[in-house]
Amino acid sequence: MKNYYELGNASFRRKDYMRAIEYYSIGTIIGENCALAKRNLGRIYFRLDRYDEALECFKDLLNEDERFKTYALSMIATIHNIRGNYIAALEIMGSIPQSTNSMINQIFMLGYVYKYHKVVKAITRAESILRRLKTEYYEGDRLTSILSAEGFIYMVKQEYSMALGCFIRAFNVAITDLFKAKVLNDMAECYIADNDFIKAHQLLDQAFELLDDEAETTTLASNYKLRGILYEIQKDWKKAKLFLIKAKNIYRDKSLLRHLAEIEFYLANIDFSRHEGNVKNCNGGRRYLYVGAEKFARGFQYEKKVEEVQIEDAKIIEDIIDRLDSECQLSLASFC
DSSP states (O other): OOOOHHHHHHHTTTTOOOHHHHHHHHOOOOTTSSHHHHHHHHHHHTTOOOOOHHHHHHHHHHHHGGGGGHHHHHHHHHHHHHTOHHHHHHHHHTSSOOOHHHHHHHHHHHHHHHHOOOOHHHHHHHHHHHHTTTTOOOHHHHHHHHHHHHHHHHHHHHHHHHHHHHHHHHHOOSSSHHHHHHHHHHHHHHHHHHTTTTHHHHHHOOOOOOHOOOTHHHHHHHHHHHHHHHHHHHOOOHHHHHHHHHHHHHHTTTTTTTOOOOOOOHHHHHHHHHHTOOOTOHHHHHHHHHHHHHHHHHHHHHHHSSTTTTTGGGGGGGGHHHHHOOOOOOOHHHHH
């Protein structure tokens, strides 16, 4: 008689995830190592960025087996974090015993709370957790995660040289290509903030070479998004829209509303920017204004869907709001 759980494990080790999903699913149906199979199913769905299915698995696991309560809660919080529900994620993380992974996740969550909500205590708490982590010895991708978390905190504080130092160290100790690509994306973001666009392009190219462009991971989406931002800054609207739309498609497939909102705001900004200096051109001006406003509205709707989000805290829309309130209203008046 086949042991579907063990067959699933063998497929998991070979990274044949589709076959592993098939075997684990059968295992959960026939009651064969049901909790273990459910846990591994959730892990696979999470690795494939299939967050709805992963969330369902971890919620089932939470209710079915007390042994995996901490693990299930940690993964549920991580998915909330990825989707932009940072406050909900922190509340869940606060209810489980502390581990290295949970502390690293909390640092990122706290960083996002500061970035989007400007809660200064969040940074203080993140720095306190970092100090605790630094009292232990780590290596490999675990050390990469800690250094990346530290770099992220420096980045949201806009201390880019310090952030770069952490990211460079993180890259040097990273083992997997995915971790290396993530760090290269982070480094590129620092160089964009520092207006070194040539270096940013180089790093994004390096990161892309390490990624499977058919896998459509969130790291790939981040790479596309940063390319779009770079081209937008350089006023290459065509390339900017191309990469932002690529990022948007991945985020939409994964229901990552916070990221979708951000992309819509950038796309709206491109249309408003193309409209600038052309307000008297009735056809072109009207088209850019209306298309940009439509994208802005979609971004606003995505933001409001994210739990606990304060729309006024989304830094990226400040300039667009100004345009809607002044220049664009003026333009509309000229079309009447």
